[in-house]
Amino acid sequence: MLKLQIKKSHNPYAAAYKNIPKFAEANPNIRLDFVNGHFGYFYKFGVLTNGWGVPLGIKFFDLDFYKSVDKKDFNTPEEQKYFYDNASLKPVVMPFLQNLKANSNFEFKAFLGDSEFDSYDNFGLLKHLEFKKVFIPLNSRNQSNNKIGELEYNTQGIPLCPLTKEEFKSEGSCKGKNRSLRFKFTCPKSYRDKEVKCYHTCENPYTDNKSGRMTYVYPDKDFRLYPGVQRNSKEWDENYTICASIERSISSLKFNPCIEHPRTVNTITMSADLYLTAISKLINVILAYAINKPKYIRSINKLLKIVA
Numbered sequence: 507m508l509k510l511q512i513k514k515s516h517n518p519y520a521a522a523y524k525n526i527p528k529f530a531e532a533n534p535n536i537r538l539d540f541v542n543g544h545f546g547y548f549y550k551f552g553v554l555t556n557g558w559g560v561p562l563g564i565k566f567f568d569l570d571f572y573k574s575v576d577k578k579d580f581n582t583p584e585e586q587k588y589f590y591d592n593a594s595l596k597p598v599v600m601p602f603l604q605n606l607k608a609n610s611n612f613e614f615k616a617f618l619g620d621s622e623f624d625s626y627d628n629f630g631l632l633k634h635l636e637f638k639k640v641f642i643p644l645n646s647r648n649q650s651n652n653k654i655g656e657l658e659y660n661t662q663g664i665p666l667c668p669l670t671k672e673e674f675k676s677e678g679s680c681k682g683k684n685r686s687l688r689f690k691f692t693c694p695k696s697y698r699d700k701e702v703k704c705y706h707t708c709e710n711p712y713t714d715n716k717s718g719r720m721t722y723v724y725p726d727k728d729f730r731l732y733p734g735v736q737r738n739s740k741e742w743d744e745n746y747t748i749c750a751s752i753e754r755s756i757s758s759l760k761f762n763p764c765i766e767h768p769r770t771v772n773t774i775t776m777s778a779d780l781y782l783t784a785i786s787k788l789i790n791v792i793l794a795y796a797i798n799k800p801k802y803i804r805s806i807n808k809l810l811k812i813v814a
Contacts, residue, residue: 532771535568539590540583549768549776552598553784557618557748559755559804560791561784563602566777571597588647591622596631603635618748621645629730640733641746657721662737665691665721674721676738689732693718755804759783 530536530547539548554563575593580586599617606612616639617632624645632640644661657665665674674691695708696718708718723732735741760766764779786806794803802809 530771533773535566535773536771537567537572540587545583549773550594551780552594553756553759554598554602555752555755557751559751561755561759561787563598563605564780564784565594565598565601566773567594567597585647588622588645592625592628595619595623595628599631599635615639616641616745618642618746618752620749624730626730629733632733633729637734639735640729641735641742641749642733643737643746644730659731663723663731664738665723667694667719670694674719677720680722688722688724689736690720690722692720696720751804755787759787 526538526545528538533549536547536549538545539550541548550567552565552567553561554565555561571594575590580589603614613636615637617637618641621643622645623642629640629642644663646661657668658671659665660673664676666672667674672694674694675696677690677692679687679689693708735745759780762779762783765776765783768776768779770776787804790806790809791803794800794809797812799809799812802812
């Protein structure tokens with residue numbers, strides 16, 4: 507008797523992904539990717555803007571980029587997208603800053619991006635490039651990295667109780683003589699009496715200390731958790747709203763008819779279409795400032811109404 511034994515793949519997604527062509531037959535630069543909840547073949551690019559959403563740099567992701575991030579075994583399509591997006595930061599930022607440094611003395615000190623850029627490599631790169639503040643939310647996929655010693659930290663950089671996973675209370679910053687800046691956190695069930703002495707009301711205390719568990723974190727030691735600004739601060743909330751303007755600007759680029767629905771698979775033509783679209787936005791900025799209407803730098807329709 508012949509017995510057939512079928513082994514189940516430990517990763518069905520990886521098995522299916524392996525059998526799909528990785529690029530379009532008409533153009534190897536048009537690659538298989540997972541975007542907006544579905545698979546497709548795309549000629550991807552990265553756009554760098556300022557806080558007003560004005561395009562400053564464009565980088566197309568060619569075969570060399572995909573070779574540098576080649577990874578065969580993804581567990582989910584979302585993991586694949588995160589992996590590619592995360593790796594796209596360096597090839598977009600580095601050429602722009604090198605060109606900026608060679609031609610001017612202007613420097614950017616703050617960087618804003620979405621959670622797809624959350625990795626120690628990217629935060630290390632931005633610190634090396636001398637960014638003082640980095641507004642990138644922590645990604646839930648990187649939760650395993652949010653641990654220092656025996657304590658876990660949430661996506662805002664706040665330590666969590668080892669027993670209940672409640673957030674520790676922030677006691678603010680402190681800096682003694684000849685000591686680095688540090689932030690103090692205390693047990694979530696701690697309180698202070700009228701004499702400003704600290705006690706706790708935990709039924710199952712993690713420590714014998716009457717004031718409960720407390721810990722200090724040193725921002726200089728972990729730029730990813732403490733990127734020059736606290737994630738749960740007013741400064742963070744006020745600045746991260748800029749992201750909406752940037753997203754709208756990038757969306758207007760992507761939804762341009764010649765980019766959203768290209769009539770060619772020639773990468774030179776598609777690149778030219780995107781560059782011309784970005785140039786038209788820069789002309790819009792120049793005209794808005796020329797007529798002293800800087801509030802219209804992102805709206806060609808309002809600018810045309812003034813001219814009319």
